[in-house]
Amino acid sequence: MEDLNFQHKARARAGGSRKSAIIGVVASGNLEVLAERVLPDGECRLEIKTAAVGFGDVWQAVVADFVERYSPGGLKFSINDGGARPDTVSLRLAQAVRLIEEDGQ
Amino acid sequence: MTAPIKHGVQFPAERARTTSFNEASARMRLELLLDAGSFLEFIGPEQREVSPHLKIFDLPEQFDDGIVVGRGRLDGAPVLVAAQEGRFMGGAFGEVHGAKLVGLLRAAREIESIPVLILFDTGGVRLQEANAGELAIAEIMRAVMEARTAGVKVIGLIGGRSGCYGGGGLIAGCCSALAVSEPGRIAVSGPEVIETNRGVEEFDSRDRALVWRTMGGKHRRLLGAADVFTDDTVQGFRDAALRLLDVVGPYGLDKLKAEQIRLADRLRSFGACEDAVDIWTAEGIVHAEDVPELPADQFIALADNIGRTSRDAR
Numbered sequence: 497m498e499d500l501n502f503q504h505k506a507r508a509r510a511g512g513s514r515k516s517a518i519i520g521v522v523a524s525g526n527l528e529v530l531a532e533r534v535l536p537d538g539e540c541r542l543e544i545k546t547a548a549v550g551f552g553d554v555w556q557a558v559v560a561d562f563v564e565r566y567s568p569g570g571l572k573f574s575i576n577d578g579g580a581r582p583d584t585v586s587l588r589l590a591q592a593v594r595l596i597e598e599d600g601q
Numbered sequence: 602m603t604a605p606i607k608h609g610v611q612f613p614a615e616r617a618r619t620t621s622f623n624e625a626s627a628r629m630r631l632e633l634l635l636d637a638g639s640f641l642e643f644i645g646p647e648q649r650e651v652s653p654h655l656k657i658f659d660l661p662e663q664f665d666d667g668i669v670v671g672r673g674r675l676d677g678a679p680v681l682v683a684a685q686e687g688r689f690m691g692g693a694f695g696e697v698h699g700a701k702l703v704g705l706l707r708a709a710r711e712i713e714s715i716p717v718l719i720l721f722d723t724g725g726v727r728l729q730e731a732n733a734g735e736l737a738i739a740e741i742m743r744a745v746m747e748a749r750t751a752g753v754k755v756i757g758l759i760g761g762r763s764g765c766y767g768g769g770g771l772i773a774g775c776c777s778a779l780a781v782s783e784p785g786r787i788a789v790s791g792p793e794v795i796e797t798n799r800g801v802e803e804f805d806s807r808d809r810a811l812v813w814r815t816m817g818g819k820h821r822r823l824l825g826a827a828d829v830f831t832d833d834t835v836q837g838f839r840d841a842a843l844r845l846l847d848v849v850g851p852y853g854l855d856k857l858k859a860e861q862i863r864l865a866d867r868l869r870s871f872g873a874c875e876d877a878v879d880i881w882t883a884e885g886i887v888h889a890e891d892v893p894e895l896p897a898d899q900f901i902a903l904a905d906n907i908g909r910t911s912r913d914a915r
Contacts, residue, residue: 497659517645521626522663523688530646530664549662576661
């Protein structure tokens with residue numbers, strides 16, 4: 497297992513008022529993303545625990561691209577990863593933002 | 602509480618009809634099974650009650666430890682629910698996973714009037730925390746029987762990819778009633794376990810047709826282990842759960858004795874059969890070899906006509 501942490505500045509606060517959202521399952525080639533609205537509006541943090549050791553550079557690129565595209569200000573993402581490919585990671589991150597931006601609790 | 606996923610503009614009932622129970626995640630199953638928006642999770646993922654053991658094995662954790670528990674409504678009536686996530690470590694029972702189900706069942710026992718739905722999807726005990734997992738199975742079985750003794754209906758819904766094996770099969774055997782779909786399999790020892798211990802001549806685990814006709818939903822329905830067979834949709838399981846909640850009667854010593862007689866009778870009738878097809882033939886099905894190929898609606902008609910139920914027992 498490897499722990500990776502990334503901290504980014506976000507252009508804007510993520511929409512909606514939901515406090516948290518979860519998507520995905522920890523399985524081979526899959527991951528779960530727990531998004532929580534716990535940070536100041538301009539900040540974004542990702543805490544990753546991954547079973548695939550040695551892919552920090554790939555994670556850094558995927559995360560930077562994600563923050564640029566979705567501007568998830570105020571959100572902390574906690575990730576348990578079972579060795580997902582970068583495209584699956586991008587998809588789950590996008591799904592997590594979409595979920596927390598929906599109406600509801 | 603965590604958020605459900607939305608798919609376009611489809612209404613929940615329409616989505617429940619078109620969503621495969623087998624392919625859905627545990628969270629999706631609960632969202633579509635219960636009345637829209639009624640689910641409230643207990644000990645949700647944001648509380649991070651993860652397994653204390655997996656870290657030692659350098660294995661990834663899941664925030665809900667592979668089981669979602671909570672309460673919701675079914676046709677307006679309150680229910681307690683637990684759904685195993687079969688894709689996380691095969692839906693296996695670990696210490697926390699098991700404790701969440703024990704807690705839910707004990708709450709049901711105290712409340713007495715609210716039924717419990719268990720959406721099984723499990724290979725059995727999690728090998729990395731085997732002692733804790735085995736203890737959890739024993740605690741859950743006791744909790745199911747205590748809840749039922751207090752008047753609680755405990756319904757098992759089985760249609761996940763991991764089936765319902767090992768200790769999960771034992772717990773299912775303790776439930777008031779079961780609903781199953783074709784992909785749902787119910788057994789204690791799985792195909793590979795039997796082959797490993799007894800040899801390939803006893804059971805060829807690579808023979809998928811053999812696995813399905815021995816442990817699959819259709820056979821379990823015809824034997825009376827499962828009371829309702831449903832097509833593989835979330836709506837199908839919702840309807841099945843409502844039907845079972847309606848027909849399950851009170852539990853007591855008389856029922857347990859009737860169950861013993863039912864099982865002894867079953868063993869007497871079919872104990873000499875070499876294959877499930879022999880059992881179906883003995884049950885009076887004319888073209889028993891065609892049963893695995895029957896579409897769900899035709900099979901349900903056949904099962905309602907011929908299949909046994911455990912209604913007077915269990």
